[in-house]
Amino acid sequence: MLIRRPPHIRPSDITPPDVFATRRRLLAGALSVAAAAAAPAALGAATPSGTPLAARLNAALSTSEAANSWEDVTTYNNYYEFGTDKSDPAENAGRLKTAPWSVAIGGEAEVRGRVALEDLLKPHPLEERVYRLRCVEAWSMVIPWVGVPLAAVLKRFKPTSRARFVAFTTLADPVQMPGQRSAVLDWPYVEGLRIDEAMHPLALLAVGLYGRVLPNQNGAPLRLVVPWKYGFKSIKSIVRIEFSQQMPPTSWNRAAPREYGFYANVNPAVDHPRWSQKTERRIGAGLFAPRQPTLPFNGYATEVAALYRDLDLGRNF
Ligand SMILES: Nc1nc2c(c(=O)[nH]1)N[C@H]1C(S)=C(S)[C@@H](COP(=O)(O)O)O[C@H]1N2
Numbered sequence: 001m002l003i004r005r006p007p008h009i010r011p012s013d014i015t016p017p018d019v020f021a022t023r024r025r026l027l028a029g030a031l032s033v034a035a036a037a038a039a040p041a042a043l044g045a046a047t048p049s050g051t052p053l054a055a056r057l058n059a060a061l062s063t064s065e066a067a068n069s070w071e072d073v074t075t076y077n078n079y080y081e082f083g084t085d086k087s088d089p090a091e092n093a094g095r096l097k098t099a100p101w102s103v104a105i106g107g108e109a110e111v112r113g114r115v116a117l118e119d120l121l122k123p124h125p126l127e128e129r130v131y132r133l134r135c136v137e138a139w140s141m142v143i144p145w146v147g148v149p150l151a152a153v154l155k156r157f158k159p160t161s162r163a164r165f166v167a168f169t170t171l172a173d174p175v176q177m178p179g180q181r182s183a184v185l186d187w188p189y190v191e192g193l194r195i196d197e198a199m200h201p202l203a204l205l206a207v208g209l210y211g212r213v214l215p216n217q218n219g220a221p222l223r224l225v226v227p228w229k230y231g232f233k234s235i236k237s238i239v240r241i242e243f244s245q246q247m248p249p250t251s252w253n254r255a256a257p258r259e260y261g262f263y264a265n266v267n268p269a270v271d272h273p274r275w276s277q278k279t280e281r282r283i284g285a286g287l288f289a290p291r292q293p294t295l296p297f298n299g300y301a302t303e304v305a306a307l308y309r310d311l312d313l314g315r316n317f
């Protein structure tokens, strides 16, 4: 989000829809076989990125737009813990040790403590969700995630009636994360949602993409995906989830409060102080492709607009 030089545009095309549809059918077909293998149980202990996962496509919550290529999704990334250039995460995140991994649960919940990743995931069948991702920098992609509904995971910790927000924290480890040796952000990266946002069916905890275990540069082994909000809300490599009464601090809001709010709902009507949010550049669409209009809530208004009935979205950007 620190706008330095223009992002390099690679002419790789988006995955042709027919190829993607075929892959989906293959995934669906593989399900019956793979179901017996209990895919979620295979996650955790030492599951290298790229390992195939069995996941059922959630068509109702997926866009039919063509997904970006594996190449686009895994080489054009924002993950400042590994550097600020789009190509840095793919180059530097390989060294991150993602197993064993655990998540600390704290705050306003009856069930608290440290949970091994495999135990966190075990009860939940994996779903494929094809979501648009709209970065606040005004580029976008379509990504076929694999994950579990955030709400289902959170409910197991029995949040109390005082839990109004959920805060998430990324790993802090400057040895493994070279970007944390520079002060480009306050580390660790933190994010948060209102509890009703966190419980919305579209909010996903992702463990994979394209039917495979998440590459490290995409936030392995566990990252949030909130498709109606700017990409920076979708925090990577989560080690802590905390239920709280107060609105938690968030990294980009702390860094530049005039530019990045807590809500960060995709909103073409509210420009970033330094650029327009009315249109976006679809990664992989080609050098001469026109920019496309940015949609309110990134096209998920039907699903989520009711969450913000009582909120002035111009002030609460
Ligand atoms: N911990 C952490 N999470 C992060 C970021 C980051 O720098 N650090 N970048 C965010 C931003 S700005 C975007 S657009 C998305 C990018 O996700 P992707 O690289 O998987 O497409 O991750 C978000 N999550």
Ligand SMILES: [Mo]
Binding pocket: 078, 134, 135, 136, 137, 230, 231, 232
């Ligand atoms: Mo972003």
